[in-house]
Amino acid sequence: MTRDVDDLYHRIVLEHCKRPRNFRVPQHANRRACGDNPLCGDHIDVYVRLERGGIRDIGFAGVSCAIAKASASLMTEAMMGRDAASGRALLRKFEQMVRTSGIEPDPELGELHAFADVRDFPSRVQCALLAWDALRTVLQESPG
Amino acid sequence: MNTLYMEEMRSVAAETLVAEWRNEFPILRIRVRGKPLVYLDNAATTQKPRAVIDAVSRFYARDNANVHRGVHALSQRATDSFEAARARVQGFLHAAASDEIIFVRGATEAINLVAQSFARPLLVAGDEILVSAMEHHSNIVPWQQVCRQTGAVLKVVPIDEAGEFVFSEYECLLGARTRLVAVTHVSNALGSVTDIARITALAHARGVPVLVDGAQAIAHLPVDVRALDCDFYVFSGHKCFGPTGIGVLYGKRERLEAMPPWQAGGDMVRSVSFDATEYMPIPHRFEAGTPDISGAIGLGAALDFVSAIGLTAIAAHEQRLLDLASVGLERIPGIRIVGTAGRKASILSFVMDGVHAHDIGSILDRAGIAIRTGHHCAMPAMQHFGLSGGTARASFAFYNTLEEVERFVDGVRRVYEIFQ
Numbered sequence: 209m210t211r212d213v214d215d216l217y218h219r220i221v222l223e224h225c226k227r228p229r230n231f232r233v234p235q236h237a238n239r240r241a242c243g244d245n246p247l248c249g250d251h252i253d254v255y256v257r258l259e260r261g262g263i264r265d266i267g268f269a270g271v272s273c274a275i276a277k278a279s280a281s282l283m284t285e286a287m288m289g290r291d292a293a294s295g296r297a298l299l300r301k302f303e304q305m306v307r308t309s310g311i312e313p314d315p316e317l318g319e320l321h322a323f324a325d326v327r328d329f330p331s332r333v334q335c336a337l338l339a340w341d342a343l344r345t346v347l348q349e350s351p352g
Numbered sequence: 353m354n355t356l357y358m359e360e361m362r363s364v365a366a367e368t369l370v371a372e373w374r375n376e377f378p379i380l381r382i383r384v385r386g387k388p389l390v391y392l393d394n395a396a397t398t399q400k401p402r403a404v405i406d407a408v409s410r411f412y413a414r415d416n417a418n419v420h421r422g423v424h425a426l427s428q429r430a431t432d433s434f435e436a437a438r439a440r441v442q443g444f445l446h447a448a449a450s451d452e453i454i455f456v457r458g459a460t461e462a463i464n465l466v467a468q469s470f471a472r473p474l475l476v477a478g479d480e481i482l483v484s485a486m487e488h489h490s491n492i493v494p495w496q497q498v499c500r501q502t503g504a505v506l507k508v509v510p511i512d513e514a515g516e517f518v519f520s521e522y523e524c525l526l527g528a529r530t531r532l533v534a535v536t537h538v539s540n541a542l543g544s545v546t547d548i549a550r551i552t553a554l555a556h557a558r559g560v561p562v563l564v565d566g567a568q569a570i571a572h573l574p575v576d577v578r579a580l581d582c583d584f585y586v587f588s589g590h591k592c593f594g595p596t597g598i599g600v601l602y603g604k605r606e607r608l609e610a611m612p613p614w615q616a617g618g619d620m621v622r623s624v625s626f627d628a629t630e631y632m633p634i635p636h637r638f639e640a641g642t643p644d645i646s647g648a649i650g651l652g653a654a655l656d657f658v659s660a661i662g663l664t665a666i667a668a669h670e671q672r673l674l675d676l677a678s679v680g681l682e683r684i685p686g687i688r689i690v691g692t693a694g695r696k697a698s699i700l701s702f703v704m705d706g707v708h709a710h711d712i713g714s715i716l717d718r719a720g721i722a723i724r725t726g727h728h729c730a731m732p733a734m735q736h737f738g739l740s741g742g743t744a745r746a747s748f749a750f751y752n753t754l755e756e757v758e759r760f761v762d763g764v765r766r767v768y769e770i771f772q
Contacts, residue, residue, distance in 0.1 A: 222770065225771075248709070274711045275710075
């Protein structure tokens, strides 16, 4: 791979695009929310098994570009097991990272740093946030 | 002399010519993301030659005044330049008279004008308008709107697997209730060139008028509205090396004269009182308010520029670009070219197995190559090919070079390697 696409198509992004994690509908999922990008027709469904205010299981399905798919995959890994409040906090940090230039991403984001350069590609920010926007609606409904 | 040598000489001569044409476009010298710009989004908008930039700038520096009003010298100069631009458009389209040329904002506004001023008063419930399955949204939605307003019905002529207009279906759909046919000259999403003369002949045999969306044809094919025998022809200046915000509606005199004004205001009236207002004759009846004077003048300069090169030379060069790009892409595994009509303008739509069009577009952008990705405002055409995610589209203009095509093909090959 050449260097000039390293920033957007980071090794971790490509790896998750080719082998997405939790690319499935979890058993006993009790919440579903969809993220749509009418501009390109991309669509991701996020499924959550929410129990006692915590994310017991999470998965996703749909058709999307590499950025949206890898972002959804990494999101499910990072959200697994979190309670709603901590999930919402992570969501805020991720969104801040992909939307705001010139700030150091929060260390808690870990591998999600792979999306730090999306902020230099305004037309792709929506792709990186597709699954996260869907999850937000699930977590907003949930107390705790 | 052997033919290979002759071919080689012709090719060298052609490349020299392209370098000269290209040199007239200041923006083509810029670098994007550290690399020389390869601009292959000409179907979205074209770049502007110095002649156009200078014409607009000269107008504001030396001739700016309002048109059709003042007795002063500057107003006369502005009016003369504006009307001279109209005459240039007339010549470019081979229209019978310059008052058949109406300046509008673009192809979209021209279609809306015809929908509201020509179609709407004519239509009653159950009447039909025919469009094709490969229209741009701007040649679909204005008709849907007028159908809702009148109870008329929008009927769609299908396209085949190559992306060609299906004449057998068209002949079946042309019926007693058909009031208008609205069809594209060149498909923006597929590149297909439609046989307009055949479409108008069949429609006119049943007394049905035809509107042609020429937005994608105007920079690539010679257009003769009298030979095509269309009733209306529309295009946008910015897709033909002119400024944005200016476009053209051509209409046959008898059609335009029978139409009521679309927008009302100054410049389109002969006399106004609170009892009665008398409208100006065509074309001014359809040009309410101060027009885009500098835009029209810039468009005139653009058409002069294109005419000086010649559309035959342009079409020949663009065919070479299209052929080289098509052959190059077909060698890359997993590539499928969408739109394989027998006659195509220099538009190349494609998809890659397992790779989303946006990812192709972003990776090419990193290499300084500008293409369009998505549904190209032609969602029904995309649905026809089962492509909800749209396509990647490279569209060429006469200033593109064979070397740029090679860079584009190399870029697409790298996309394949990255996602392999």
